[in-house]
Amino acid sequence: MKVAAIVFDVNETLLDMSALDPLFADAFGDKGVRRTWFAQTIANALSATILRTYADFGEMQRAALEMTAKRRGVAIDPERVRRILRGVTALPAHGDAVAGLTLLRNQGYRLAVLTNSTEAAVVAQLETARLREFFSDILSVDAVRRFKPAPEAYAFASERLDVAPQDLLLVAAHDWDVAGAMHAGWRAAFVGRHGSALNPLAAPPELAAPDIRALAERILASGIAA
Numbered sequence: 001m002k003v004a005a006i007v008f009d010v011n012e013t014l015l016d017m018s019a020l021d022p023l024f025a026d027a028f029g030d031k032g033v034r035r036t037w038f039a040q041t042i043a044n045a046l047s048a049t050i051l052r053t054y055a056d057f058g059e060m061q062r063a064a065l066e067m068t069a070k071r072r073g074v075a076i077d078p079e080r081v082r083r084i085l086r087g088v089t090a091l092p093a094h095g096d097a098v099a100g101l102t103l104l105r106n107q108g109y110r111l112a113v114l115t116n117s118t119e120a121a122v123v124a125q126l127e128t129a130r131l132r133e134f135f136s137d138i139l140s141v142d143a144v145r146r147f148k149p150a151p152e153a154y155a156f157a158s159e160r161l162d163v164a165p166q167d168l169l170l171v172a173a174h175d176w177d178v179a180g181a182m183h184a185g186w187r188a189a190f191v192g193r194h195g196s197a198l199n200p201l202a203a204p205p206e207l208a209a210p211d212i213r214a215l216a217e218r219i220l221a222s223g224i225a226a
Helices: 017-028 033-051 057-072 078-088 097-106 119-128 151-161 175-183 212-222
Strands: 005-008 111-115 137-140 168-172 187-191 207-209
Touching: 005 151, 017 033, 017 057, 017 078, 033 057, 057 078, 097 111, 097 212, 111 119, 111 151, 119 137, 137 151, 151 168, 151 175, 168 175, 168 212, 175 187, 187 212, 207 212
Parallel strands: 005 111, 005 168, 111 137, 168 187, 187 207
Antiparallel strands: none
């Protein structure tokens, strides 16, 4: 069976958000708050999607920082906020990302990204992480003002790539992104990075692996052709 394009999520899937831990340790006295903050960011985006309101993902991140600080009784100054938000655009790639993407590109797969971040933010991220060269298409939900896992986000990507949903394979480290893609008629693969897990109430994806390199090897071994 062939796949016309493999479409990657970016934050956590390709990029290592633990690089922000020192900034959260400085701002909150606890590096573990980074996970709480990003979970709140996702919750804000999901709430906006359900309510059909919209602010870009950077604003979602900023709002989540403010909410997290208030809940923890921390007065986070504007400079620390700026450092954290700047840090998001300067995340390094996971150590397995280049090897996995290289393997897929060398086998002729068309690679793209679909992200909740703005196009400007994700281009900065990919260039800083030295991953930009791997992707023929950079797609942001900002174009339709609907965050993943809203069906409109995947429909936009399918239209922009000019590929039928059933011929697209989403790769993500988030169960809700995998479920959203499958609900939109895509195929999906889950990257089970530390702290991530699939929802047992949802249908399982076609493939799963602990990292991008291992997933690339499984794609090749599965017989999914480019």
